[in-house]
Amino acid sequence: MQVVLLEDVKSVGKKGDIVKLSDGYARNFIIKKNLGLEATPQNLNDLKLRKANDAKIAAEELAAAKQLAEELSGKKITLAIKAGEGGRAFGSVSTKEIVKAIKDQLGMDIDKKKLILPEPIRSFGVTEVPIRLHRDVTGKLDVHVVEA
Structure with a gap:
């Protein structure tokens, strides 16, 4: 099962990564503890939009710091x-x-x-x-x- 990580998980991946995990580990640990979501097209699109928004915010913070x-x-x-x-x-x-x-x-x-x-x-x-x-x-x- 492919999972989109919502938080950093030790020895699995970082926030925003799409990782392939066993079905049991993904359902019983990662998804149950809200550390990730199943990699459906809807969730992948949400991830893409969230990354674009985070990049925009980071660019604004960098510009403000330079100023x-x-x-x-x-x-x-x-x-x-x-x-x-x-x-x-x-x-x-x-x-x-x-x-x-x-x-x-x-x-x-x-x-x-x-x-x-x-x-x-x-x-x-x-x-x-x-x-x-x-x-x-x-x-x-x-x-x-x-x-x-």
């Missing part, structure tokens, strides 16, 4: 932290503070999980922070840290 990356390039935000002895930074700047500054200074909402900051910024000056906006798009933002 946001262009908007972010060349922009700079400024953060002030206290200075300790000898002009060293007292404390650090984390992703949470960077996201708050982006919202206040640039008016953009960016999730802090998208910032690629291996460790908090602990020095004064300009640091380039990469922002993963999409799987294929990474923008860059300059963060200027000054003494408070």
Whole structure:
């Protein structure tokens, strides 16, 4: 029996694949647990339409991410932290503070999980922070840290 998978099934296939399975396994496990549907012409047509819609949505998300990356390039935000002895930074700047500054200074909402900051910024000056906006798009933002 041929089955269209609705979800990833370990050692069988990925979502959207058309796989040939034994009748018992397909009826008693895959179809019963709503992991797949029998590969009828109607279900195959639905799958084709769903894939086309998913591709369209993915293309729109990619275009939006590219546009946001262009908007972010060349922009700079400024953060002030206290200075300790000898002009060293007292404390650090984390992703949470960077996201708050982006919202206040640039008016953009960016999730802090998208910032690629291996460790908090602990020095004064300009640091380039990469922002993963999409799987294929990474923008860059300059963060200027000054003494408070």
